[in-house]
Amino acid sequence: MAKQQNVFAFIDGDKKTRKEQARAVRALGLEAQRQLDESQPKKDFNAGFPKRRWSSGGQPRRHSGRGASILHDGGVKVAGHTAATAYPFCAGPNLGASGPPIGEDLYGGGLFCADPWDLYRRGIISGMAMLLFGTVGTGKSSLSKSWTTRLVQFGKKLAVASDLKGEWTEVIHRLKGKVIQIGPGLPTRLNPLEEGVRPSIDRMGNPLSDEGWAMMVRTRRLSILTTIVKILTGQDDLTPAENNALQEGVEGAIAIAERAGRMMIIPDVIEALKVAEKESPRKISDACEDLVMSLERLHTGDVGGMFDGLSTVTFESDVPAVSIDTAALRGATQTGRRVASACCGTWIEAMVTNPDGGQRLVVYEEGWDAVTSRADLERMVENWKLARDYGIFNILILHKVSDLNMAGDQGSQMAAMAKSLLADADIKVIYRQDAAALRATTEELELNDKERQMLKTLPKGTGLWRLGQKTFHVSNDLTDEEEPLFDTDQRLRASGDTGDDDAFVTVGDHRFTDWAAPGAGKDVA
Template identity: 40%
Template sequence: MSHRREASATPLFTPQGIGRAQRRALRKQTARAEARARAAAGPSSEQQPAEAVYPEAAYPPAGRPGPSSARGSRLKLPAHRMTTAVASAAYPFLAEGGLGADGIYIGKDLHAEGSFTFDPFELYGKVEGFTNPNVLLAGVIGQGKSALAKSLALRSVAFGYRVYVPCDPKGEWTAVAHALGGASIALGPGLPGRLNPLDAPPRPPSVPEAEWEGEVRKRRLLLLGSLARTVLGRDLLPMEHTVLDVALGTAVARAAASGRPPLLGDVAHALADGPGLDLAGGMLAGRLGDAARDLAHAMRRLVFGDLAGMFDAPSTTAFDPYRPMLSIDLSRLGGTDDAALVLAMTCASAWMEAALTDPYGGRRWVVYDEAWRLMRHPALLMRMQAQWKLSRGLGIANLMVIHRLSDLLTAGDAGSQSRALAEGLLADCSTRVIYRQETDQLAAAAGLLGLTNVESGALSHLTRGRGLWKVAGRSFVVQHQLHPAELQLFDTDARMH
């Protein structure tokens, strides 16, 4: 009987992370082990135990002959094909990577089972398709969209950002501003607060004085034109644009002679002074007075009508750029008609936006709460869109809060300028956060946002505090989480308990 023994060596597996040099060293080690085993195999090895003869057992790369010979790299498995639905369950540890860890904590990503953070300033320039820091937030009443807006503002202060709310129709931001060490300006009939929407913002050091005067004049004309079109309910005629220009110039000159900024009352007085307009109009003498008649009545409402005593005097509060938060409380106007509230929102926004033109003011949030009220007024939409175009260069992220996506469709008929302006605001938002929508609103939401069937179907089943986040084309379902102190501070349903 032959006692001949065979010696061989083979690698069974290669550990992950092994480099080329390490693999080469392992192959050499295998070859040396095989050589030692062959050298030790001789006539005298028949009487020695196998453990002594073969201290390092090894097999050739092809393995030992015969079935079940432990061939390391020759193992072949049959291919298996499956759908992505099955693969998601077969490989449960593959999940969405999220937007990264840098940013403000929002809550829990329900698909990835991890934390969800968001910061538009950090994402800008880092995520493909993220072209602006503006955010649209939509959701029906009672689903927590106000709590999300407030927590986003409150948590941003910890990152050194400042928050400004130019129009707070319900007065819900006052407590948040005071909790952060900020301030709130209350406007309304009988209140001492005054804001002058024609205040000139501070000139940036890099802008020449002559150029800045032209920019200030353009902003004032845009505001006056928006207010006039909103009150009149129509577009201005070419002659009326000229009248506004001449009246503003007259008001600025009179105010400068008195050593004070121009007021809306100065503009209203100039519009009512027909002979004065004709005299200032030069070659248009005798024609401007007639064209100013409707404009004079429109401006009079802001000075002597239901908004008297709020925007017709010098500002009683100086803008402090170092406060962490500032809001303008318009809740005292809740009993007025919608047009009056919209005009007040526009004047208050113009005053605050003018103060935010400093490009060195740091990163800032500007929250437009109840923005759906502006959608029915094309002139205000135009002014708002012009402001948004400038915000990116000023380090400002705008947050627009509405109830339904169909609010954007109320701006006008399809193909109209008003509808184009409203859809332009949506296009200027790289982030869209959608809370629960009613079933009759799903078609409008899907059409405006380009949602898939799965996404649009999920909108009607989202629970309180849970929203669909569309960030530069990527989708996340996030459960917003609040600290108990935040929950108490943000409780907008306190009167219902």
């Protein structure tokens, strides 16, 4: 039986007949419905209501966004000035909330949070390095301390390569980290020829063989010895004979250390060079003699006793933070401090450049000193390129962009290396700049007029953050606990200085705290 509007019929017969009858009944039903609809007037459901005056999208109200013209993907192209006039209070979106808070995003009004590894993962930055510029006392160290200590609480690790002022010591202690204090008369010794932490895999991701590891260690040792000799002799490069002699020295020292059943130390290299001096042809023998004289300065010079024996400290990769406090070297010569910086840097980098070591921040305080030293600059350029592989994020602190020009004359290799640091750093933070430094800063970092004006007057603890192509205006807010911990003014007050010009030394157009100025102290060379 089929049922249709107002029509009842009995259907019978074979399949074909039933189908035909059902079709006829459905047609009858539809016809009956049509006649019924025609005979009855249509009901008006809106009767009695006011007539609708807008489309089914809803009433266009002031803030509803309805009825507004839709912006299509192509957008509207206008000059920055026009856009700023048309939309005066618009700001870009903030960075989101991953990572520890640094302070307030003063454009967007929200919290400014950043985690370099997360920024890399999101494609906002592609290089794992940050440059931090600002004139004396603008809060650069405070920013690096607050950001890194907060990141440590997010599970990252921290290494301060060379803390010339000793201002990180208390911070590292607070993080339950390890401070290595190096200086004349101090008991700590670091062996720059130490093997370092052996990674489980090589750069290609294959398990690291014993031969591969031995090669890595040999290369690293040759590299630091070359660096030390270059600093001590003031040469840009070693002669072929010196290179040859140094290789013989390292080979001989490996055997000496093996016989003694301990790690290789610099006196082993000196001993091996003395042997090679007697046995080698004249040219190499002369080179050996020169190298012995240079390296012996590590025994007798102003860094004597610090890098010429077995390390008295071990690197514990589980410790959340480690710093090398070189404040005790403040009276040393510039050459002495450079050797110390190279040895400390090599030691710490041998420990942290390890893909198994987790994510680690490496801070280079007083970067102006590092970029003027060829040895430090070469190491830094190399490490920055490999930072991603090793899970490292580098922070280099400078006074101004033109500090990078101090590396060398225009067109020189040193200048090119310093410029490559600028290119590799995808996070650039600029604190207040002197009028004299503004032009170079604006040009190198491609800042607009507004940003340039801001740089003159930025208050302490606020700066411009350039992340790739994005710019943020950010304040660094310190907690009540952090403020006294990061307070470097307190030292000036405690030492009786009022923070006026007496506390500083001017070298060229640079202003340094007195003992940190290049050339401070007497040279013993």
